[in-house]
Every structure is written in structure tokens, then in C-alpha cells.
Amino acid sequence: MPKTPSTRYDPLSMAFHWLTAIAVLAAFVLGPGGFGRLMREGIDPGTHADIVWHESLGILIFVLTALRLLWAAVRPAAPQVAMPGHMRLASKLVHWALWGLLLITPITALLTLGSEGAPLTLLGGVRVEQLGLIATSGLASLADWGEVHSLMGDAIIWLAGLHALAAIFHHIQLKDGVLVSMVPWLKLR
Numbered sequence: 001m002p003k004t005p006s007t008r009y010d011p012l013s014m015a016f017h018w019l020t021a022i023a024v025l026a027a028f029v030l031g032p033g034g035f036g037r038l039m040r041e042g043i044d045p046g047t048h049a050d051i052v053w054h055e056s057l058g059i060l061i062f063v064l065t066a067l068r069l070l071w072a073a074v075r076p077a078a079p080q081v082a083m084p085g086h087m088r089l090a091s092k093l094v095h096w097a098l099w100g101l102l103l104i105t106p107i108t109a110l111l112t113l114g115s116e117g118a119p120l121t122l123l124g125g126v127r128v129e130q131l132g133l134i135a136t137s138g139l140a141s142l143a144d145w146g147e148v149h150s151l152m153g154d155a156i157i158w159l160a161g162l163h164a165l166a167a168i169f170h171h172i173q174l175k176d177g178v179l180v181s182m183v184p185w186l187k188l189r
Contacts, residue, residue, distance in 0.1 A: 008181050010076050016068040017182055020061060020102065021160065027057035028157050035146065039118045046121040055109070056123040062106035065099070079181040083174075094163055101156045108149040115140035 009017070030050045032038070038045070045051040072078075083091075113120055114134025121127050134140055170178035171186070180186045 006076060007079055007177055008184070009079060011184070012071060013068075013075055013078075014182055014184055016064055016071065020064045020068065023057050023061050023064065024102070024156055024160065027054050027061060028153055030054045030057070031150075031153060035112075039116055045118060046125075046127060052121050052123060055121055058106045058109050059122065061102060065102040069099070079177070081170075081176050081178050081181065083170075083176065083178075091166070094159055094166070098156065098159050098163065101152055101159065105149060105152040105156060108145050108152055110134060111139060111143075112145040112149050115145055 008014075030053045032045075032048060032051045032054055035045075035051065038048070038051075045055075110120070110131060111134055112118075114131035114137075117130060117135060119127050119129045120131065167179040167182070170176050171180065
């Protein structure tokens with residue numbers, strides 16, 4: 001399928017983008033503060049809705065990101081907006097950082113659970129008691145994975161905020177169609 005540029009992303013790319021954004025924001029808001037302390041106190045994470053939602057959303061984010069990457073390889077060409085080289089470079093760096101964080105952050109959550117011997121608890125009563133493969137691997141002791149996960153979650157939010165502000169700047173100040181390309185109800189001014 002030849003890739004010909006358009007002024008907008010295709011509907012599936014937009015859906016992946018906005019579903020991921022909503023899931024990331026919800027997972028961040030529901031991120032359980034003091035998770036390690038709760039585990040050390042013997043609290044069952046399955047009894048805390050915020051933990052169950054956070055972990056379920058983390059799995060969803062990983063799956064959405066993997067599907068987005070697969071779709072990006074075969075989808076119609078992404079819109080090309082003329083912009084100065086430094087802006088294009090900054091855009092590429094932020095996008096690559098976001099893609100990496102969206103893939104790696106859920107993995108650090110699994111490393112956290114495995115290294116702490118905590119279960120993975122998901123919506124619908126799905127529960128994986130132990131992530132033994134992680135617990136017995138050398139990776140478990142390489143870092144405080146809970147701290148790494150928390151820092152990466154914060155980084156996603158900061159970068160996503162920067163990404164959103166840049167898109168708004170492009171829309172209001174530069175009027176170049178960057179925001180319009182991903183927001184179906186907006187029209188180019």
C-alpha cells in the first residue's frame with residue numbers, strides 16, 4: 001500500500017493516540033501511592049480498586065502501544081507539516097521518548113511486582129500470584145524497580161504535557177495544522 005501524505009492522521013491512529021492518552025492519565029491519577037508500604041504491611045492489592053485499575057490500565061497501555069507500533073509500520077503516511085529543523089528534531093525526540101516510556105514503564109511495573117513478590121491484580125478478578133520468572137532473574141535485584149517505575153510514570157506525564165503544549169502552540173501561534181492532524185473535530189484556520 002503506497003503511503004501518500006494527508007493533512008490528518010487516519011482514524012485508527014487517532015483512536016490509538018487518544019485511548020492511550022486517556023489510559024495514561026487515568027493510570028497516573030490512580031497510581032497507588034505507598035504501594036511498597038502496603039505490600040510490606042501484608043495488604044492484599046486485590047482489595048484496593050486503585051491498584052487493580054492502575055495495573056489493568058498499565059497492561060492496556062502496553063498493548064495499545066504495541067498495536068500502535070505495528071499499525072505505524074503499515075498505516076497511511078503520517079501528515080507532513082513544514083517546520084524549522086529544530087522543531088522537527090524536538091518533535092522526533094519527544095515522540096521517541098514517549099514511545100520508549102510507554103513500552104518500558106509497564107515492564108518496570110512487572111519487574112517491581114516480581115522483585116517484591118507481589119501479585120498482578122487486574123479487572124475481572126484476574127490475578128497472577130507470583131511473577132516467579134522475574135523474581136528469580138538477575139533483573140530483580142538490579143534496581144529499586146518501584147522507584148524506577150514511579151520516575152518513568154512522572155516522565156511520561158511531563159513529556160505528554162510538553163507534547164500537548166507544543167501542539168497547542170502550533171495551533172494558536174503557528175497555525176500550521178499540527179494539532180488539527182490528530183484532533184478530528186478541529187479545522188485548520
